[in-house]
Amino acid sequence: MTYCVGLSLVDGLVLLSDTRTNAGVDNISIFSKMHIFQIPDERFIALLTAGNLAIAQAVVNLLHEGIDSDERVETLYSVPTMFRAAQLVGEAVRRVYRVDGEAMQAQNVTFDVSILLGGEIKGRKRARLFQIYSAGNFIEATPDTPFLQIGEHKYGKPILDRVVQYDTDLYDGVKLVLVSMDSTLRSNLTVGMPIDLLVYRRGALVPELRRRITEEDEYFRAIRERWSEALRETYRAMPRPNWTG
Amino acid sequence: MTYCVGLSLVDGLVLLSDTRTNAGVDNISIFSKMHIFQIPDERFIALLTAGNLAIAQAVVNLLHEGIDSDERVETLYSVPTMFRAAQLVGEAVRRVYRVDGEAMQAQNVTFDVSILLGGEIKGRKRARLFQIYSAGNFIEATPDTPFLQIGEHKYGKPILDRVVQYDTDLYDGVKLVLVSMDSTLRSNLTVGMPIDLLVYRRGALVPELRRRITEEDEYFRAIRERWSEALRETYRAMPRPNWTG
Numbered sequence: 001m002t003y004c005v006g007l008s009l010v011d012g013l014v015l016l017s018d019t020r021t022n023a024g025v026d027n028i029s030i031f032s033k034m035h036i037f038q039i040p041d042e043r044f045i046a047l048l049t050a051g052n053l054a055i056a057q058a059v060v061n062l063l064h065e066g067i068d069s070d071e072r073v074e075t076l077y078s079v080p081t082m083f084r085a086a087q088l089v090g091e092a093v094r095r096v097y098r099v100d101g102e103a104m105q106a107q108n109v110t111f112d113v114s115i116l117l118g119g120e121i122k123g124r125k126r127a128r129l130f131q132i133y134s135a136g137n138f139i140e141a142t143p144d145t146p147f148l149q150i151g152e153h154k155y156g157k158p159i160l161d162r163v164v165q166y167d168t169d170l171y172d173g174v175k176l177v178l179v180s181m182d183s184t185l186r187s188n189l190t191v192g193m194p195i196d197l198l199v200y201r202r203g204a205l206v207p208e209l210r211r212r213i214t215e216e217d218e219y220f221r222a223i224r225e226r227w228s229e230a231l232r233e234t235y236r237a238m239p240r241p242n243w244t245g
Numbered sequence: 246m247t248y249c250v251g252l253s254l255v256d257g258l259v260l261l262s263d264t265r266t267n268a269g270v271d272n273i274s275i276f277s278k279m280h281i282f283q284i285p286d287e288r289f290i291a292l293l294t295a296g297n298l299a300i301a302q303a304v305v306n307l308l309h310e311g312i313d314s315d316e317r318v319e320t321l322y323s324v325p326t327m328f329r330a331a332q333l334v335g336e337a338v339r340r341v342y343r344v345d346g347e348a349m350q351a352q353n354v355t356f357d358v359s360i361l362l363g364g365e366i367k368g369r370k371r372a373r374l375f376q377i378y379s380a381g382n383f384i385e386a387t388p389d390t391p392f393l394q395i396g397e398h399k400y401g402k403p404i405l406d407r408v409v410q411y412d413t414d415l416y417d418g419v420k421l422v423l424v425s426m427d428s429t430l431r432s433n434l435t436v437g438m439p440i441d442l443l444v445y446r447r448g449a450l451v452p453e454l455r456r457r458i459t460e461e462d463e464y465f466r467a468i469r470e471r472w473s474e475a476l477r478e479t480y481r482a483m484p485r486p487n488w489t490g
Contacts, residue, residue, distance in 0.1 A: 154399035154400050154432070155399050155400070155402060155403055157400060157432050158400055158403070158428040158431065158432060159476060159480075161431055161432055162431070162473050162476055162477065163476060163477055163480055171485040171486065172480070172481075172485070174485070174486055175480055175483050175485065175486075176480060179480065183403040186403065186406055186407070187399070187402050187403060187406055209488055209489065211488055219486045219487075219488070222484075223483060226479075226483055227479065227483070228407050230475070230479035230482075231404060231407055231408060231479075232407065232408055234471075234472065234475040234476075234479070235404075235408055235417070235420055235421060235424065236417075237475075238420050238468060238471055238472070239467075240416040240417070240419070240420065241416065241419055241420075241464045242464075243454055243456055243464070244454070
């Protein structure tokens with residue numbers, strides 16, 4: 001399993017992914033699920049993947065090597081807009097399905113992949129965040145719901161539902177996705193450390209912060225402890241009901 | 246969908262269930278999922294059900310009418326121990342499977358039911374809490390993990406993971422299951438109000454508190470608002486990271 005979350009805020013994007021891959025609970029590895037496609041000062045695109053690792057890697061490879069359409073070969077380095085980037089990722093997913101789908105079905109393996117695509121291309125003046133499904137179709141985050149999640153999304157959703165708003169500051173957003181990830185890490189063993197964080201400020205065309213956070217990271221440890229302690233204190237401070245019978 | 250949660254604490258049991266049943270999102274009804282079997286001062290048993298409503302009702306009916314085994318007819322009113330009660334519920338699930346399982350399978354309907362069983366029978370001096378699966382087998386809550394959940398359990402699990410302990414006071418437990426239910430209600434439309442709460446104090450052999458909580462309930466509204474506000478304040482008060490580049 002995997003947990004990836006992306007925020008599309010007024011100031012830019014916050015992206016976070018775990019690194020655990022597993023084929024059964026006795027075969028666990030670390031794979032980065034965050035893939036970067038950038039030309040400094042021209043485009044910055046990040047791809048976060050969940051689902052079957054073979055499919056995800058095939059999609060990422062196709063997007064690097066290029067997909068031919070109408071006598072051109074397109075990659076995420078050449079697409080003119082983020083919308084076209086989302087279409088291209090969807091097309092890559094469909095091509096992998098055409099190659100591998102039937103054989104996987106014959107082995108009763110579900111064709112399961114989902115992708116977060118975030119970034120900005122020069123000239124458009126805004127960062128965008130998309131979620132691409134196994135069928136290659138996609139949705140975009142909007143100011144009403146400025147976050148998207150893939151993989152094991154339920155444990156970490158309540159805090160996002162309650163707090164994230166479009167005008168949340170980028171580094172407040174960082175705190176929120178770390179809390180959301182922490183809830184998921186605690187409840188699902190197949191989501192695991194280290195985690196990869198990326199902060200992108202709108203207009204910058206280069207990432208503002210990219211960091212691999214390990215178990216030893218002091219800030220993340222402080223966030224985890226403080227959050228747990230605050231929840232315990234909050235619940236202690238709430239009055240008991242005065243219901244009877 | 247459904248969300249039911251039970252705490253098995255040193256002082257007794259706290260049980261909470263929602264009441265929404267749905268066959269598709271356009272066919273929503275209210276059904277209590279909490280079923281009581283009691284003989285005052287002799288036994289108190291509560292059953293919370295999730296999954297297919299027809300199976301759940303068939304199981305509850307069987308437990309009222311009795312299951313014949315070894316020339317006796319047993320009901321939850323006659324079983325001598327809570328362990329035997331759990332076995333009887335498991336047997337009821339298996340009988341329903343024998344009657345309905347094949348026909349359901351032919352219609353591609355999963356035989357899906359899960360049950361929380363809590364209570365106490367005179368002479369045993371302790372309340373017990375079990376979870377019975379679709380196969381009729383079961384587990385029991387222990388001091389290490391004093392809560393059990395059925396149905397849509399993920400959204401409401403982080404708070405329980407972080408805070409519930411075996412020596413938590415019963416009415417602190419009430420606060421916790423209400424917060425856990427609130428997180429679930431916010432994130433999954435197929436879990437809905439009103440909710441049914443039950444508090445049972447060990448040794449009492451009658452429920453200490455039984456209450457249907459509606460949207461208008463002042464205490465529940467206060468808990469919901471306070472919790473949301475506290476989460477927002479906590480996250481605001483946490484320092485931002487001082488990571489760079």
